[in-house]
Amino acid sequence: MAIQTGDRIPAMELQVMGANGPEKVNTGDLFAGKKVVLFAVPGAFTPGCSKTHLPGYVVHADKIKAKGVDSIICTSVNDVFVMDAWGKAQNAEEIIMLADGLGEFAKALELTQDRTAAQLGIRSQRYAMIVNDGTVELLNVDSQGIDKSSAETILAAL
Template identity: 55%
Template sequence: MIQQGHKLPALSLSQLTADGMVTHDVASLFAGKKAILFAVPGAFTPTCSAAHLPGYVVLADQFKAKGIDFIACVAINDAFVMKAWGDAQNASEIMMLADGDGSFTKAMGLEMETGAFGGLRSQRYAMLVEDGVVKVLNVEAPKAFEVSKAEVMLAAL
């Protein structure tokens, strides 16, 4: 599993924007930036929609005031689902990134198999990334939602 002090995997993530599909090279996206990256098991799922993403939407301005260049949410969903979920959650301040085949999540060692529920998913986590290097990593215990909350990450800055 990725640890504090490790570089993010040099892979790509997709984002559907108003201008169309964008494929982000992770190394380039995070180069020279201070960012929050958080992951959810799935778009439109209960805890993710009721608490995890909304927390970052509400506190986005406070993160920016503390020097965060951008906040990104990643899930093993396609870019169309991530865009629809972001739109439904009024998450215009959050980059909604798709790890469609789970390769990014697997490269970080943060995948989980949920069987018939949804198959391959990401564990729930949040991290502070500076210039592509993980500075703070908070991975949730199974079925927990405590350490990856927006409030916890904001307090860590």
């Protein structure tokens, strides 16, 4: 069963780009003692993700953080180099670009989608959640579109 409101985020190692290259980060540490907005996209540099989803969080980052959010994290089943390049291309300085290169995080949350027919492999579903000290307070999954997981929807829920 997919992660639900009231569940804890699983602790596992993923990657972010650091000053000297890829760095391992533990999701337990990213969420411990913090209020976090986490959103996932099916793929970096894809049309909906690049034109609407990530840009919404870039534009509204200050408003989201003003509501008491410590971190905004974007994750995707992409490697750390792609996530870093995409974040830079989108001016996402206020957003942690969390690489789930093997899809392990998406699988642990049970929020994957099979896009092998489109030559994309197993990807993350599109979702957004509010996480408080590692516990999911709100989870919005989009089966189509970006309405439920948009920055505007999450901002209104904070």
